[in-house]
Amino acid sequence: MAIDLHFTKGQGTGNDFVLFADPEGAISLSPEQIASLCDRNFGIGANGLIRAVKSANLPEGAASLAEDDAAEWFMDYHNADGSPAEMCGNGIRVFVKYLLENGLAELEQGDTFVVGTRAGVIDVQRNLTGFQADLGRWRLDGGEPLVRAKNLQVARPGLGVNVGNPHVVVALADEEELESADLTFIPQLDPQPPEGANVEFVVPLEPLVRNGVGHIRMRVHERGSGETLSCGTGAAAAALAIRYWAGAGAPNQWRVEVPGGAVGVRMYATEDGEHVALSGPAELVFEGDVTLV
Numbered sequence: 001m002a003i004d005l006h007f008t009k010g011q012g013t014g015n016d017f018v019l020f021a022d023p024e025g026a027i028s029l030s031p032e033q034i035a036s037l038c039d040r041n042f043g044i045g046a047n048g049l050i051r052a053v054k055s056a057n058l059p060e061g062a063a064s065l066a067e068d069d070a071a072e073w074f075m076d077y078h079n080a081d082g083s084p085a086e087m088c089g090n091g092i093r094v095f096v097k098y099l100l101e102n103g104l105a106e107l108e109q110g111d112t113f114v115v116g117t118r119a120g121v122i123d124v125q126r127n128l129t130g131f132q133a134d135l136g137r138w139r140l141d142g143g144e145p146l147v148r149a150k151n152l153q154v155a156r157p158g159l160g161v162n163v164g165n166p167h168v169v170v171a172l173a174d175e176e177e178l179e180s181a182d183l184t185f186i187p188q189l190d191p192q193p194p195e196g197a198n199v200e201f202v203v204p205l206e207p208l209v210r211n212g213v214g215h216i217r218m219r220v221h222e223r224g225s226g227e228t229l230s231c232g233t234g235a236a237a238a239a240l241a242i243r244y245w246a247g248a249g250a251p252n253q254w255r256v257e258v259p260g261g262a263v264g265v266r267m268y269a270t271e272d273g274e275h276v277a278l279s280g281p282a283e284l285v286f287e288g289d290v291t292l293v
């Protein structure tokens with residue numbers, strides 16, 4: 001049966017998404033249908049697909065409502081290849097912007113909007129550059145696999161960081177090396193994490209710390225999507241890894257440059273452990289209608 005979708009294209013620092021509203025949870029797309037919508041040659045083109053669905057109307061939403069009954073909306077995120085992902089740091093800002101612009105939610109300055117995701121309930125607030133999302137408690141997870149990428153002469157030790165979804169961060173020598181890495185191929189991890197991982201290649205900028213803020217530049221190969229212009233959770237993982245390697249005295253606030261712009265990362269203590277928050281812009285670009293046959 002054909003499926004008619006009214007969609008919106010959105011982006012945050014060049015990480016781009018196809019969004020559509022399905023409050024009742026009535027539209028179930030196959031991985032192949034999602035991949036065809038995200039295809040840049042044969043579809044709309046995007047790094048991922050976001051379905052806005054009421055938490056009450058999908059099985060994963062029950063955990064969100066149990067965590068916080070204000071989590072009315074669930075961000076059902078899929079990568080460009082159709083695989084589901086736990087979280088998307090750039091996507092959640094675009095998701096909230098989409099709900100607000102379409103009159104599906106309200107958010108006053110200073111208030112917090114809560115969103116259900118497969119990584120738990122995420123708090124989002126407006127700020128000067130767009131939105132800030134509290135990604136919650138982060139953890140070192142995934143060990144220190146060796147990372148190989150085309151054009152990098154030797155394998156490098158990475159650091160596994162989980163910020164709701166899995167990442168491996170690798171520090172490169174300098175910007176020349178960062179530029180020359182060929183990310184059209186999936187970076188090889190040894191050992192390979194069973195769930196796969198997003199892989200961030202990072203260099204510190206000079207000077208690393210300015211006015212108490214750390215500065216790094218990153219490129220990313222996203223699990224299920226390939227190289228993208230930005231990855232919000234990846235930026236958070238990269239800042240956490242660089243701070244870990246830098247040791248005591250490293251800042252808790254970072255500016256992460258990505259090919260599509262820059263995002264902010266902040267680590268702060270809470271009663272339930274250290275959280276990491278991500279801030280950056282969100283933009284809705286165009287709308288359209290598509291029929292999936």
Ligand SMILES: N[C@@H](CCC[C@H](N)C(=O)O)C(=O)O
Nearest residue numbers: 085088089090165231232233
């Ligand atoms: N681009 C996202 C991350 C999207 C999910 C990721 N590819 C995964 O599979 O974990 C971001 O901005 O965080």
